[in-house]
Amino acid sequence: MTREEALAAITKALTATVGSVDGDVTEETNLVDDGLLDSLDSMTFLFELENDLNTKLDAIDETYEDFRVGSIVDIVVQATS
């Protein structure tokens, strides 16, 4: 999966979680710090993302805290390569 495809998958999972998203989601967006997801939403977001990719993102374990989109793109690209 390319970075663009990973970003599209992340945006899709985000939309499935919170409904519509105001503004563009870029690799610089931080889903938690920028207020797009709270801790409960982040669970749903990860569920939706793994479900859509049909891949378990092992790099995102129970202590994972980096919700910058670029970091998640890195993980998705690596997990799907």
Next chain:
Amino acid sequence: MTMHTLDVGLRGTRDYIQGSQILSRTGELVQAASDAPVLLVSAKFTQITELGVRVALDAADTDAGNEIGKAQYEANGDRQTVRFFEVAGPTAHRIDDVAKVTSDLAVDADHHASCSFAIEGSFESYLVAVIEFVKAAHVKRGEDVVDIWFTALMGAQLPLTVTYPTSGVLRLTPKIERVVEGRLQTLGLVDTEGPGAPPPFQICFSCLVRA
């Protein structure tokens, strides 16, 4: 204003209002205002309360006090978001407990779980069974897992008025776990076996894992 005080209480010896009561009483209000069958789609609780609960059925209702959660119901494809608020005042009244409705709980090492259930078949009785089951599955993780709370359900299509299976099997498949501010948050997929069972949905719990 579309604020309503819900007829909820402290069931048995509990010192909190159950989410199942809040979602059921609210669902009755939403269904009463709709000609179409209403479904519960999602719910999220950010705080427990032993006080009363008010619900704002209209997004325009603001400044109603301490918000403790929200939910989405759906009728004819249209979604309605409602928000729950704690009522300032005395502790809620106590109401009779109900018997346990799940049995034969089995939990494996990876926290996959199953149980049998026997309920009257209403929306509320089904919700009680699901929450009782998932809470018991968390208890089975060990004595160091305490303070276990139902916090959310998502991706649901739970009708308010149809009859649910009066007996069957519930299954929990763990999907996501995160530690946030010292608490373990879990997200699992709930499957129901039984005639007329609703489709699978996600359920979240929060618990404290003692060191």
